[in-house]
Amino acid sequence: xxxxxVLRAEWIKIRTLRSLTWGxxxxxxxxxxxxxxxxxxxxxxxxxxPLFSAFFGVSFGQIAAITFGAQAVSAEYxxxxxxxxxxxxxxxxxxxxxxxxxxxxxxxxxxxxTGVLSLVVGTSVLGSRADALTWTAxxxxxxxxAVYLCLxxxxxxxxxxxxxxGVATLSILIPFLLIVSFVVGGASAGVADFLPDKAGxxxxxxxxxxxxxxxxxxxxxxxxxxAALGAGAWCVRRRDA
Numbered sequence: 753x754x755x756x757x758v759l760r761a762e763w764i765k766i767r768t769l770r771s772l773t774w775g776x777x778x779x780x781x782x783x784x785x786x787x788x789x790x791x792x793x794x795x796x797x798x799x800x801x802p803l804f805s806a807f808f809g810v811s812f813g814q815i816a817a818i819t820f821g822a823q824a825v826s827a828e829y830x831x832x833x834x835x836x837x838x839x840x841x842x843x844x845x846x847x848x849x850x851x852x853x854x855x856x857x858x859x860x861x862x863x864x865x866t867g868v869l870s871l872v873v874g875t876s877v878l879g880s881r882a883d884a885l886t887w888t889a890x891x892x893x894x895x896x897x898a899v900y901l902c903l904x905x906x907x908x909x910x911x912x913x914x915x916x917x918g919v920a921t922l923s924i925l926i927p928f929l930l931i932v933s934f935v936v937g938g939a940s941a942g943v944a945d946f947l948p949d950k951a952g953x954x955x956x957x958x959x960x961x962x963x964x965x966x967x968x969x970x971x972x973x974x975x976x977x978x979a980a981l982g983a984g985a986w987c988v989r990r991r992d993a
Contacts, residue, residue, distance in 0.1 A: 755850065758841050762854035766824060775820035776858055779901060780866045783813030787870045791877030802882045803893050806874025807956040810897055811929075813866060814904045814949065817859060818925050819918075821905035824855050825984070826918030844989045848913070852906060852981060859905040863898030870897060889958055892966060896955030899970055907948060907977040913984025916991075945969075948976040 766772055786809030793805075828834040828851075841847040871894055875882040912921040929949050944950045945962040954960050954969030964972060 755846060758846055758850040759853055761840070762847075762850045763857075765827070766854050766858060769823075769827065772820060772824055775816055775823060776862045778816035779813045779820065779859075779862050780869065782816050783807075783809035783866045783897075783901075784869045784873050785809060786812045787874040788877050791874050800881070801958050802875075802878055802885050803889050803958040804956050805878060806882065806885075807867070807870050807893050807897055808874070809870060810900065810953065810956060814901060814929065815926060817863075817901045817905040818908035818929075819922060820859065821855055821908035822912040822918040822921040822925075825851065825909045825912035826916070826921065829916045845985060848985050848988045852909065855909050856902055856906055860898055860902040863901035864894070866901065867894035867897035885958070893956055896952075896966060896970060900952040900955065900973065903952060903970070903973050903977045904948070907973075907980045910977065910980030910982070910984035914980070914987050916987075946972055948973045951976075 787806055788809075790805050790808035828837060837847060838844060841850075871890055875885065875890075908921055908925055911925065912918055915921050915924075942963065945964050951964055951969040952973035954962065954964055955966035957966070960966070960969075
């Protein structure tokens, strides 16, 4: 079987599972809503970053993104769905690649829409405090937001293929993103620079003092994602369905 029919089948699964559709919508709603709320804070912090304030909601939208990625893969391990999928597509590598692309495309698309709306809403709420932003910084923020959310969805998808469970995947990633990453960041900034979330979110800052810049930070997140997907592909090929 060629790749196109496999991809089409995986895309049908994505768009017909209501939980996945709502998961993508949650990425948009959570990111934009929390970005708007962040813009309402006019406390005058000396470290105020207008770009990060406009995209502050990404810290919450990424939870919905990883949920989408984890559920898209873990659904295959419920009710013997994976055996049916592999019976139709015996080439496990091709099937997993199609699954990855079917997750990446809508995640990137919703990420772009989310980035544009977050910028518009965030800068509108900030008002004159966003005047210092250049169009290059705004463009970088929109593109970086889309790529980052897509990478985090794929990172979760790869981990879900390894663990064969969406619950287990989210039980690891959500506490990591909300708690562990901040604790490590407070204890050792050098180590935190290379964590998947901290590295990738550098692209959402106007300026940066750490080891990584905006695009090198996204590259580090991409390496984490590639490692997770590689491990997931290995598990799919080697384990029994």
